[in-house]
């Protein structure tokens with residue numbers, strides 16, 4: 001895929017945010033906060049960095065993408081629909097019975113490499129994929145998006161140990177570090193300390209950035225590519241804002257898993273239009 005400029009990526013991210021709030025408004029349920037905090041990273045992945053083919057979603061040599069924090073799937077669906085993995089009109093069927101776009105992703109949806117939603121499990125799946133790709137001598141990479149609240153799950157750290165043991169330099173994880181969980185701050189629920197220090201201690205190469213800054217995300221990908229074969233898994237700690245881009249959702253925990261009503265949806269679209 002032809003690489004997009006940072007400005008083009010910012011425009012796409014804004015467009016995906018609009019699609020996310022619209023999908024959630026139409027569905028009447030879903031998770032806006034964590035979808036909007038992860039939007040810039042998902043955009044940079046799908047529209048610039050990862051090697052996938054919308055016409056051949058199961059292409060053997062594709063890069064893999066694991067949305068470990070599966071509840072944030074509206075933004076992933078918006079990206080996949082925009083790219084043509086499925087007809088874009090399908091985005092209007094989010095969470096409907098029989099739709100390929102369920103409240104948590106499953107593999108009926110073209111472009112989804114693994115079902116997720118039970119937090120803590122996705123990184124282990126990504127690690128397994130990265131081991132398999134190395135075993136098959138493929139140059140494909142595995143990208144995984146984790147929540148900071150999700151990092152309170154023990155299985156994350158078992159998977160991290162394994163990534164280190166097998167020197168998975170083909171694994172790139174992004175921690176969407178928005179400091180909020182389902183019903184409070186991550187610190188109130190279970191303090192995490194420094195995730196950068198933790199993943200470093202687990203053998204990862206660390207990049208700590210503003211995870212809503214497109215330029216930083218793109219330059220981090222450049223740095224990772226320049227340093228690809230150092231036999232270390234990579235971890236980007238992305239400091240983000242939950243609900244990013246919608247004034248009344250930003251940093252408000254109550255918007256973790258609630259859909260906007262009509263006036264709120266209209267206001268959200270207005271905010272995003274103004275942010276363009």
Ligand SMILES: Cc1ncc(C[n+]2csc(CCOP(=O)(O)OP(=O)(O)O)c2C)c(N)n1
Pocket residue numbers: 033034035037069071072117118119120146147148149150151176178180181182242256
């Ligand atoms: C194993 C498991 N326990 C609990 C939940 C319920 N749950 C859904 S989202 C969420 C909070 C996740 O917080 P975080 O990972 O920080 O996600 P974000 O803030 O980015 O949405 C919880 C506890 C779940 N999906 N899976």
